[in-house]
Amino acid sequence: MEKLIDNPTIPNSNYSSMINLLSHKAMIHPEKVVYTFLSNDNQDETNTTYQELHMYAKQIAAYLQHLGLEGQRALLMYPSGIDYIKAFLGCIYANVIPVPVYPPGLSRNMLRLKAIMDDAATNIILTTTHLHSKISFHFSDELSNMNLKWIPIDDISHDYQDQWSQPKVDKESLAFLQYTSGSTSSPKGVMVTHGNILHNEAMIKAACQHNEDTVMLGWLPMYHDMGLIGNILQPLYLGAKCVFMSPMDFLQKPFRWLSAISKYKATISGGPNFAYDLCLKKITDEQKRQLDLSSWKVAFNGAEPVRYETIQKFAQAFKDCDFKLNQFFPCYGMAEATLFITGNEKLTKPVSKGFCKESLLENKAIEQPINSENSVKLVGCGMTWLGQKVEIVNTDSLSTCASSEIGEIWVKGNSIAKGYFGREQETNYAFNNIVKDTNENGFLRTGDLGFFHEGQLFVTGRLKDVIVMRGKNHYPQDIELTVEKADQAIISGASAAFSVDINGEEKLIIVAEIERKYRPRPHKERELKEYLDNVLRNIRQQVMEEHEVQPYAIYLLKTSSIPKTSSGKIQRRACKNAYLNNGLEVWHN
Incomplete structure (x- = not known):
């Protein structure tokens, strides 16, 4: 570590771990604000500098070392905010393996949480005192026999930071477990090393042409890879600044996102395709007149299929805000x-x-x-x-594959993780394959x-997810796009197409959420039934015309009931399982 201090211009590629990285950034940018968290409709700011972040990480790490947790795995259960980042880096500094998770708000989230704890073989949870009390109250029955070890870190003494001992870690050392967004019964923990993080951050920096003057603005969940690696750790890697808000603040009012980009002159921000669709749907012409998006040089779009119609419409809708398609x-x-x-x-x-x-x-x-x-x-x-x-x-x-032949995407490089934690069979299948x-x-x-x-x-x-019917491959996202364009009642990004075996033959099933205003009401039952029958006819007709396949069944679902991943992607297999087990929340079919 002392050698780093002798060389303030050390390139990022020479760091051996995330500990070396933050220690060095704190030395060369001690007073620079690294994170600004927005709350209260973007009116309130919580800031932390590189030096403060380094000190917090040492303080938490020393306490975890005092508890004898080095080398063990610990769940991170936090609301959006800077406390989450402190806890994540505190674990890194202690060589405790952080496992980011979403705080349970529903019973199905608790099932996923328990599945992750079982898979990660841990009962340790880092959190805040307030969230611990809240979860203990709401889930007392579920937690009663789980033998959990809660560690609230918001009341750790500052004295601990002087007791920190830097662990021996390098690029090959495990940094954290990123649980994939699978079904609740079988989440898999991806083993991400320090070297994986450093290489991936270097690739992002190169592709986006980032530097210390980059301003990141984010709202993505920090327990998800795009939020953690893209929004939170990329600015740290650069020695730059990140302004962020909670995912809920964005979802409730998408204008907050673009307004913050405009206010803080963000140079990079983004999210899945649905985020841009939501802006198109919710942001008014009056709100657009308040926006200047000229600073926004990288509007990344990933984690789900990038739709041609979305990027064209967004560029057109926000052109007067100085947003261009090439951004x-x-x-x-x-x-x-x-x-x-x-x-x-x-x-x-x-x-x-x-x-x-x-x-x-x-x-x-x-x-x-x-x-x-x-x-x-x-x-x-x-x-x-x-x-x-x-x-x-x-x-x-x-x-x-031959040129123009569609096949499976295989990837090789220093960003590829070490496999799935505790899952040798799945690791052998997915990783280290030979062409x-x-x-x-x-x-x-x-x-x-x-x-x-x-x-x-x-x-x-x-x-x-590919649907094979009569020898032809049908891509579900193409059918879903057709469904969503079939009628104004269908919610964008909230439909799923999948196939089931009916008497030895694959049949197409379609499920789609409809806007709340079209839900059945006693005093308008007949009119709404007629309207929803027409929605079903429109979907069936459009799918048959565009894809030459006959839907076996179409279900219109309650708003916010369709299974999705933490990043907003449709879980088609979970939808299929719900269909097979009569678990869909159906309004009309």
Whole structure:
């Protein structure tokens, strides 16, 4: 550590751990504000500097070392805010393995929490005194036999920071467990090392052309990889600043997000595609007149399919706020690769192409005019960075695909995690795979399908979600987009298409949430039934016309009832399980 202090210009690539990184940033930027948390409708700010963050991390780490927890795993259960970051880095400084989780608000969240605790083999939970009391009150029955060890860190004595002993960790050391957004019964903990984080942050920096003057603005959940690696740790890696708010503050009022970008002159911000759709839906013309988005150079869009219609409409809707289409930064990534896999070049217009619908069904990507009648519009997710390698592999032969052939996306590089904690069989399947025709090993199987075209990676869907009917592949997100465009009652980003076996034949099932104003009411039951019957007809007709497949059943669901991941992605398998077990919250079918 002393050698770092002798060299204040040490490049980030030479750091051996996240401890070295923050220690050094605190030395060269002691008084610089690293995090600003917004609350109370963006009126209140909570700030912390690099030096304060370093001291908090040492204080928490020393206490955890005092408890003898080094090398153990501990759940981090915090509301959005700077306390979460302090706890995460405190664990890192103590070589305690943090496991970010979402505080339970519903019984189904408690089931997921218990599944994560069992999988991570821990009963230790770091939290705040207030949240501990709140959870203990609301979930007293569920917690009574769980033998939990709660560690509130908001009342740790400052005296502990002088007792901190820097642990022996390096790039190969496990930094944290990132639990994937699977079904509640089987979440998997991705083992992310210090070296994984440092390499992934370097790739993000290179792709986005970041530096110390970068201003990040975020609202993404900190227990999710895009929020943690992208929003929280990237500014730390840069020696830059991050302004952030809670996900709920954004969801309740999307204007808060763009207003904060305008106010703080943020240079990078973003989220999944649905976030931009929500802005289009909720932000008024009067609110737009208050916005200046000219500073926003990287509007990243990832974690779910990037929709051509969304980026076009957003650029058009906010052009008078000085937002341009080339500010969009489509990207692709996943927790198993730490976060970032591919991304476009900064301030380069997104590559949007049209591909023959029939050819895509047969696993071939044949370009045609984007606005032609039989064209599927796809947005490229950029290219690889810093030597990371992506191959498109045939899932039958496990050899590289021919040009324009759709296959599974395989990734190799220093960002690829070490596997799934305690799951040798799943790790052996997903990690360190060999491409047979080149005999090159070390590849991660992403489970995603895609192809390269003119140097851009195009992602077409999840391998396990593809619907195969009568020998043709149907991508569920394409059907879902058709469903959402079929009627104004359908909520954007809240539908799922999947298949089930009916008497030995695959049949298409569609579920979709509808706006609250269309829910059944006693005094308008007949009128609403007629309207919802018409919605069903519209969906059926549009799906048959555009995809040449007949839906077996269509269900209109209650608002906010469809299963989603922590980043807002539809959980199609969970939807299918709910359908098979009569667990859907249906309003009309």
